[in-house]
Structures are given as C-alpha cells and as structure tokens.
Amino acid sequence: xxxxxxxxxxxxxxxxxxxxxxxxxxxxxxxxxxxxxxxxxxxxxxxxxxxxxxxxxxxxxxxxxxxxxxxxxxxxxxxxxxxxxxxxxxxxxxxxxxxxxxxxxxxxxxxxxxxxxxxxxxxxxxxxxxxxxxxxxxxxxxxxxxxxxxxxxxxxxxxxxxxxxxxxxxxxxxxxxxxxxxxxxxxxxxxxxxxxxxxxxxxxxxxxxxxxxxxxxxxxxxxxxxxxxxxxxxxxxxxxxxxxxxxxxxxxxxxx
Numbered sequence: 001x002x003x004x005x006x007x008x009x010x011x012x013x014x015x016x017x018x019x020x021x022x023x024x025x026x027x028x029x030x031x032x033x034x035x036x037x038x039x040x041x042x043x044x045x046x047x048x049x050x051x052x053x054x055x056x057x058x059x060x061x062x063x064x065x066x067x068x069x070x071x072x073x074x075x076x077x078x079x080x081x082x083x084x085x086x087x088x089x090x091x092x093x094x095x096x097x098x099x100x101x102x103x104x105x106x107x108x109x110x111x112x113x114x115x116x117x118x119x120x121x122x123x124x125x126x127x128x129x130x131x132x133x134x135x136x137x138x139x140x141x142x143x144x145x146x147x148x149x150x151x152x153x154x155x156x157x158x159x160x161x162x163x164x165x166x167x168x169x170x171x172x173x174x175x176x177x178x179x180x181x182x183x184x185x186x187x188x189x190x191x192x193x194x195x196x197x198x199x200x201x202x203x204x205x206x207x208x209x210x211x212x213x214x215x216x217x218x219x220x221x222x223x224x225x226x227x228x229x230x231x232x233x234x235x236x237x238x239x240x241x242x243x244x245x246x247x248x249x250x251x252x253x254x255x256x
Contacts, residue, residue: 009100009101013108015069019139042087070082107135124245151222152168152179153182183202226240
C-alpha cells in the first residue's frame, strides 16, 4: 500500500444486511474530501449449485438480490463507485482492496464474536489478519448523522499507538468530536512513561488492554487502536483483533 492518508481510498464490502448499510454510511462520513469511495458486492453464484434443475433461476435471484443491495447502499453514498463481481465474498473483496490500492476497508459487523469468527473464518476476521491497510469494523451508532462524535483511542508508548492517537485526533478535529486516550498499564510492552511524555492527557488504568479498551469504549461510537502489523496465525489473539470483535461500537484498526 502507498503512504496515502488512511481515508484517501476507501473500499466498503456490501451485502444485503443492515450492518452493511451502516458500514456504507460510516465510510461516506470518513472518506477524505476528494477521496475515492468504492462499494463492492460479490455474487457467489456457487451457492446456487444445490438448487439442481433450478440452479440457473437461483443464480439469477442471487444476482438480483446483490444488485438491489448495492443500489440501496449507493443511495446512501451517491458519490461512490459501485462494483459488482462474481465470486466468493472474501476473495472478491481482497481483490478489490488490491486493485483499488485501498487505504481503508470497511465491513459491517454481523454480530459474531471472536470465537465464532475464528471457527467460521468470517470476512472481518480474515481482513483484520491479512490485509495491509486500515480496517473499520462498523456497528450502527446511536446517531448515524453525527458519527463519529465520541472517540476512544488506545495508546501504549509504541509507534502503532501513536499512529492511532494521531488519527483519532484528526478525526476529532474534523468532526468536532470528543476524544479520550486510554493507556492500559496492565498490558505487556506498555511504556507508561513514554505515554505520559507524549500524551499527558491520557487516562491510565491498571487493567489489561482488552478489558480497559472495551470499558472505555462503552458509550463511544468509535474505538481507534493500532496494529503491530502481524498477519495470519501471528495475529491470533492480538489486542486489535479481540477488541474489534468484542466492542459494542465501531472499531478502526490502524497500521503503523
């Protein structure tokens, strides 16, 4: 990926769910002025194979449903480009991320907790582990038209934490939002002294990072955390992945 700002080229995974529409709304709020926003829907016609003699009709219905979902999404973000492709959703979305040179990918949360994601291989779980750009796992906020209005960012003295704090500050200034920085002193590799020097306003807590961030995000509409750049199996159990699946609000995972 290039060194473009996080919100310069945004790709949104779209399906027929309400969670997907929340992802589109939030992406449209976050994309930079003059930035690029692409709505991507995948039609997995392989699902129709089980319909036997009705496979052709079933495939046509899948395409019609996908097109209708994409049209609903486009109504929420008229300036966005729409992309309808055939194939398995994760593969199609990953290909779009590469083709668009995306700086941010946005997907809706479908209510699966991390344990289910690990077993089922959910799209969000795979993206959090494998793509090199920022990832937003979107959940419907209480006031969509004001998103983001209440932000929380985790800091730990690392460059990744500093990147998350800087991006959260930019969002807070841009949207007139409230921002709270949190440092969880109960975590490994936390440099509390560095945090005090760089972010003296950060709230310190003795808790472990996941619990501290989840508690701090209660009542917020966006939690911003840094990613240490681990991929695949090395990313299993990372703080960023765990809070992305467990938080009640949207979670933005920012690469270094």
